[in-house]
Amino acid sequence: MNLIFQYLLFTGISCWQAPRAEVEYQLWQRAERPQEWEIRVSVRGLDPQAGPVAFRLQDWGGWSEVDSLYLERVASEPPSEPPREANSETVGLWTLQIPEDWDGRASFHYRLHLPKLDSKVQRRLGLLPTRAPDYAFGFRWNTLVEVLQRGEPIPARRTLEIHADNGSEIVTGWGGRSRKKQRVELAGDGGNGPIAIGRIAAQASGRRGDFKVEVFQFGQGGNAVDTVLQCLLAVGPELERIYGIRLPRPYRAFLTDTQGGGMGSRAGLRLGAQRQDPPGEERGFWFRQLIVHELLHHYNGILLREINQDSLWFKEGFTDYLALWHATAVGQVPRSWFAERIQELDAFARQRSAFGRVSFLEPGGSWRDGDGPLETMAYSGAAVMAFAADAELRSQGKPGLVQILRDLLAAEENYGIEQLQSWFEQNGLQAFWKQAVAGTEVPSAKQSLLKAGWTQEGQEVSLTYFGIAVDLEDSRRIAAVDPNGPAAKAGIQAGDWITGYYPARRTAAEVPAKLEGDYPWGLGAFLPSESGQTYVGVHREGQDLQVFLDPVLRPGGILVSLEEGPEAERFFQFAADS
Structure with missing residues (x-):
């Protein structure tokens, strides 16, 4: 499908005006049932002669693994029924039983039972809408059912109205922040986007030129809104300049402690800010790379898609x-x-x-x-x-x-x-x-x-021999132990799982092939400590063990340091601008 046509389709911009159906979603988070989202869908303007009509909730995030524990159908009009045989093509699909005198109107009423934060279901299916002590968070794709006719999403004007009986804040990727109630028009026929209801822990906003950013944080993670705001303002306009396509305005980012990592969408992105995470400025440069990664998915992943x-x-x-x-x-x-x-x-x-x-x-x-x-x-x-x-x-x-x-x-x-x-x-x-x-x-x-313009210098350093060989399929698992080596003497066994080690070199030393031997694990990775002892954490039969051992130091390692040469700076310039 032509990318411009896709963009027009998903943003709701039309080159011609044609009669369209209307789909209205109403979502309630009721004070007496905070563990549920209740949703009603009303449709009008469907063509009775255009073929079978169905409602479908995407299995995005794998909710079908818990089935009715997540999704409860309440009622529909005309009546609907699920498929007789459930499979990946029919999961979440309810087909309307259309009467002969049908007027093109339909409704569907259902509830979503939100997994509790840190429950077994929530940890396994982290993309599902989640309820935390002071907020709930989810995405459009596994919250709002799609209306299908002849198996395809219908062309329609779609609106979403959210009600929070307890007076909570409502924040969505389409409408930003509201209190108690928010009504927005959804773009196109299927773009994903975040939905949050509850107490906002922190927020920030700013602009660079006409590029405006709004950041909202929920939950107990360290405050990261300023870091996210600064990063988005720095990189967003540059992406637009280089790739020639504007990002949504305002661009909205959500931080939650529902899971780590990140998720981009047409209506903004979600980033993990879990309870154990420090404030944004202490989370390191990798966090900034994650922010840019999710933002860049707007171009490679949303506007551009892989065929398979x-x-x-x-x-x-x-x-x-x-x-x-x-x-x-x-x-x-x-x-x-x-x-x-x-x-x-x-x-x-x-x-x-x-x-x-x-x-x-x-x-x-x-x-x-x-x-x-x-x-x-x-x-x-x-x-x-x-x-x-x-x-x-x-x-x-x-x-x-x-x-x-x-x-x-x-x-x-x-x-x-x-x-x-x-x-x-x-x-x-x-x-x-x-x-x-x-x-x-x-x-x-x-x-x-x-x-790319770096230069190198090398110096000889000692290698740390433990007498450990790890599994080639998973480097965390110890496959063999030298019976006469330091690891065996300290009690480490084949079959143990490595959970951590210290002190590690910032950059591993190079190990010549002739020195690798049968037990090469850790040779160049460790920085010999002043005490001579090194810590290796292992997991064995349900127990986490802390092992301190004295590696044998062997000569022959090469620690290569890479320094920026005069050409390194040019590497980060886009050549078309020079």
């Missing part, structure tokens, strides 16, 4: 890298941290069994494996590969990798493997595609940093 899951690595891994690049380019993170972060991603990806052994074309649509080797490769590994592609492009005197999003957006089409390969080949990366995408030879982060 084969190119998940481009949607997530390339977005993560470009978020890091944009955050650095506008000064939200320093260039020194950019170098540290990309090396961390490289080391993490190479610890798993897929990266460097499986090509980015092999998994097809099977990338999702619950943060396993393939999903790690699609996120961390693809970010490292994106950086390598960026460094190669710039070394050839071409605009950087931001150009791929510019070109895909300008083409006004969604993308798949065929479109990505064509772009790489047209931009002088034929050999790179063959080597790093279709093949398994992704240049290391250090190689790419050197190509």
Whole structure:
């Protein structure tokens, strides 16, 4: 589908005026039933001759795993019935029993039972609307049913009216902040967006030019509204300048303690601010990268969409890298941290069994494996590969990798493997595609940093030998222990799970292949302490153990320090501007 047409469709802008149906949603959070959202949907103006009509609640977030514990149908008019055989195509679908004299009006009444914060259901299904002690938070996609005719969303004007009987604040991505009641017009026929009802813990707003941002925080996490506001104001206008498409105005961000991470949508983004999290300014540069990552999904993930899951690595891994690049380019993170972060991603990806052994074309649509080797490769590994592609492009005197999003957006089409390969080949990366995408030879982060303008110096350091080998499929699991090594003497066993260690080097030392041996874990990762003792946390049979041991120090490690060279600053300039 043409991207401009998609944008017009989702924003509700029409090039022609045609009779449309009207869909009105009413959502109540009642004082006597704070654990529920009660929703009524009223539809009028449907064409009785246009085919079967149904209501459907998307299974986004996996609510079907708990089924009626989450969704309770109360009534519908005309009567409706669920499918006789439930499957992924029919879950959440209720088809109306249309009488012969039907006038095109319909209604659907249902309740959502919101999982309690930190309950087993909520921890497992964190995208579902959640009730916390002083607020409730959810998203449109698994809150409001869609109206279908002949299996497709109907073209209609959609409004949402929210009522909070207890006088709570209401904040949505479409309408901002209200008290007790809010009525908004929903954009298009399906764009996602946040809905929050309750006590606002903190808020901030500001503008840069005509780009206005509003930030709302709920829950018990450390106050992060100012950090989010400053970051969005710094990077939002730059994204608009580079990609040529405006972000929504005002742009709204929500912080909640319902779960970590983030989630972008057409009507703003949600970021995690959990109870154990410190204030925003103490959360580190990674938090700023996360903010930019979710904002950048407005371009790669919402305006641009993957044709299928084969190119998940481009949607997530390339977005993560470009978020890091944009955050650095506008000064939200320093260039020194950019170098540290990309090396961390490289080391993490190479610890798993897929990266460097499986090509980015092999998994097809099977990338999702619950943060396993393939999903790690699609996120961390693809970010490292994106950086390598960026460094190669710039070394050839071409605009950087931001150009791929510019070109895909300008083409006004969604993308798949065929479109990505064509772009790489047209931009002088034929050999790179063959080597790093279709093949398994992704240049290391250090190689790419050197190509991007960093310089290196090396010094010899001691390696820390523990006598531990970890599972290639999951580097947290100890596969074998040297019976004569320090780990065995301290009581660590094969089958234990590593939960942490200290003190670690900021940048791991390089270990020559001849020194790796059969038990290479930790050789270059640890900083020998003054006491000589090192801590390793392990989990065994339901117990967390703290083990202190004395690693054997061995010579031969090389600690490489990378310093910014004179070309490093130019790497963060968009070539079309120079």
